[in-house]
Amino acid sequence: MKQFKEEKNLYLSDKQPLSISKKFFLMMSYIILICWAIVIIWPLFQMILSAFNGKQEQYLTLNDPFVFSFKHFKYLFQETLFLKWTQNTLFIALATAVLTLIIVSFTGYAYSRYRFKGKKVSLMAMMLIQAIPTFAGITAYFTMYSVISAINPAFTRQMMLVLIYAGGGIANNTFILKGYIDSISTELDDAAKIDGCSNLQIYRLIIMPIVKPMLALIALWSFIGPFMDYLLPKVLLTNPESYTLAAGLFTLINDIRTINQPAFAAGGLLTSIPVVILFIVLQKQLVSGLAKGSVKG
Template sequence: MLTKMNKKTKRSIFCWLALSPIICVIVFPFAVMFFTSVKPRQEVFSFPPTWLPSQFVWQNYIDMWQATKFSDALINSLYVSFSATFITLLVAIPAAYALARYHFAAKSSYRLFLLITQMLSPIVLVIGLFRLIVWLGLIDSVNSLVLIYAGFNIAFAIWMLQNYFHTIPKDLEESAWMEGASFLQGLTKVFLPMAIPAIAVTAMFTFINSWNEFVLALTVLRTEENYTLPIQVYSLVGGRYTIEWHHVMAAALVASLPAAILFSWLQKKLVTGLSSGAVK
């Protein structure tokens, strides 16, 4: 027993040592964000620079929150990300189910189509996308972002979901149908509950992608009250005569928190969700 414990402890030390360089690089920007965000304004440009501030100015966060209208941007980002995720799942789940369960003529061409959409990124299409949004009359509207984020996330969502759906035994919903359940009942009562981990992981991917998207939001949104978080933070840096670095860092840190929490919470499920990816 004791030797076994020792072995694991030894291994742990080795593992942490091996990971330490990359962990340093990962933690570094967070440390920069944190320590810059609590510095008094005049210390931000002190030379030579130091990590620790002379005093921790938590007030910076309150000032930043007001000066940057952070709550508006937060609400916009939440609205866009949740709506885009919802729509993506709404259309991707049935499609993934069809691809995982049925053989049909258009199947391989549909897969190809999805692969092509996967290859395109908003930056490459930005000129055309802008015209589409104008045509819809949705310029400066966060709803245009919802629609487009959903469209761009479909391919990946379907691909993830169908890989996972493959691993759910077919007999389960089939036996439900044999027992007289309707098609929908079989799906919602038997199949979907089994698929919840995969759906959660897919949802998270879509959410993160929407949460972090930059180029389109920059092109489409016009007025500050419609800005999403990345745009709001970027606007504190781009084309300004003075940059309030302590506010920028505070905003960036707070903006990263929701996604970071989501990750630590779903980290285990994420791996199992993707692990089925090899099944072709």
């Protein structure tokens, strides 16, 4: 043990110092990273500052003195449908995340562990579907909505959005989860079968606990999507009361009748709260997945 420590210290002490060129590239890397951080942080800082600045009126200006106030938040809750937009977005985001997780957990496991006819063709078809822009299928979405709503009048445009988001997420995340499950040794499955476990028990008791970090990441991606997307809600949702946060808040900067840029900044700040809360809840799973990946192999 003592000899090992001496060899380790010797190795560290014998490490060659950085050359002038390496020092230059290291310095340039730090400069680029610092500049990139400023580019990202500065708009966020201005958004937070404007959201709480009572001196800001309809338009954002950088030269107004700062006076702490909640008036822009009061405007959101009293003069707009912000609470309704939040409710709509949370419903769509949660439904999308749950539906995507349930289906992807089965499809990823099936494509990884089973051999069946049409497996390669269906995987290739899912990959090609991802190459088609979402907006290109807007006519098909309206047609599907008309057919489904004719059969079931209770089917809403928000439910249609859930199907669109989940459909796109399932195709993409199936590839990701399949690759993750492929890295799990099939010897675990064989040992469980020897102990009398069925395929469903193997899926529930062995595979799912191992892939929890990846499922947490998929849930986070699926949840964030409806918060970030503006185009589809704006096209499919025609009633302002059915808008999501992205479509609703956009009316505060593109409609001259309701324009209020500081309130838009306040709404953007509040919109980030559910995403941050979910990230904190899933942080343990996400970090454990990164730690496992760092020592894998």
